[in-house]
Amino acid sequence: MASEKLTDYELKRLENIRRNDEMMAALKLHSKATQLSNFKRQRVETKSYRVKSEKKPKTETPIVIRVRRSLRTRGIPPDCGGLDGDSVCPTTPSEEKPPCDVSLGPLSMASARESAHSDSSFIESLMGMAQHDSVQKGKVVDSLELESLSLDPENIARVTSGRITNVTFFPSSSVRMLAVGNKYGNIGFWNVGDNEVHLYRPHQAPISGILIQPHCYSKIYTSCYDGLLRLMDAEKEIFDLVFESDEKIYALSQPTNETNCLYLAEGSGGLTIWDNRVGKQSSHWDLHDSRINTIDFNCESPHIVATSSSDATACTWDLRYINNNNLTALRTFTHKRSVQSAYFSPSGGSLATTSLDNTIGIYSGVNYEDATLISHFNQTGRWLSTFRAKWGWDDKYLFIGNMNRGVDVVSAVQRKRAMTLESPHMSAIPCRFAINIYEVGMLVGATSGGQVYVWTSR
């Protein structure tokens, strides 16, 4: 029975490959894309994407590379050989940006793939995961013991090259899978603890959002500064093009339990709603005077949304009240400089902002009128992604990186820094964070060097 299923899967996969090939051929990009992907693979191999232990990378790295080379050699289609050889050793990934026309329209996962090893089992597992997980639902609500948090060297990996702009856990209680986006437009996947990562390049510029559909992990939306909104569809094995903007997309969000609409931060202060049911933009408002950096929905009241903006404000909005096709802010939270994030607490009762004015704002009370500003150095400079204080598993703690390679844990109750997580294994500054909502204590910090550090509770 199992082998029959596998055969079905394999047939479907072959069909996908054939259809995608036809699609690419129709676009007259086939040979070009194949060459590009191989070229990129060579580049990828010059770097190690797996750092198990910061202590001894020199003994492990060559082994990983050798394995990948043999896999890649086997994976090269016969019609485009000859480019083999390790003489190609560019120092910077940005040197070989492919021509823009490759980015238009749907992109097959095969041509977007940059990791050398086969991704067929990974793609298959994405579909299996969704089926398995639909059985069990509901969050785990344990209390977090800060002292129990630790960083196991096994839970460290280099998922991409370059600066990570976005990191998220799959919303799954059964697997510990991470998706990261970087400044080059890569999307990387890592099953925590595994020896390999799956790397794709569906975009040409920094990734601004990754949205994994809660009950269908084979569908993952990605937004990018290149103005594209794509949908990675593991079943069809493509990165489909959903929406294309003339302006940059800075953020991507979705209310809880609402998969019909996507909310995009577009251009200089715009909020756009994309309706999947009709495949159209259903609304667009100019909410801010400058770019919107985050969009966050209140999970208790899904019509309430918070935006943070480089116009030095964060605002809350009620999407039910539209006057003359305009939205009016419920509240405006002002900072002295750009606001990098505004997130509702898990209960929805508090809001936390992070600003370049070197403060973290915490607002609670019925109308979020109870405000406290906590000092926190947020000048990350040119090379790092900006800091964004993120809520943990309850309304008690926020997590944010600091410039000393630590994770500051801010108590929203005491309204001050409670402690700092530090580890000799954490050899770079964690800038972007995500929690695993199903596993209390599982916190990932992502760096500007492409690494992820997954803290766990023991």
Place this chain on the structure above:
DNA sequence: TGTATGGTTACTCAG
């Protein structure tokens, strides 16, 4: 309202 410019800063790799 838009363009030009300066300042801030960490990571990687070669030796």
Place this chain on the structure above:
DNA sequence: CTGAGTCCACCATACA
């Protein structure tokens, strides 16, 4: 371990 090279982000300011 040290230091050169990266890099073109993003904000704040100045000026038309």
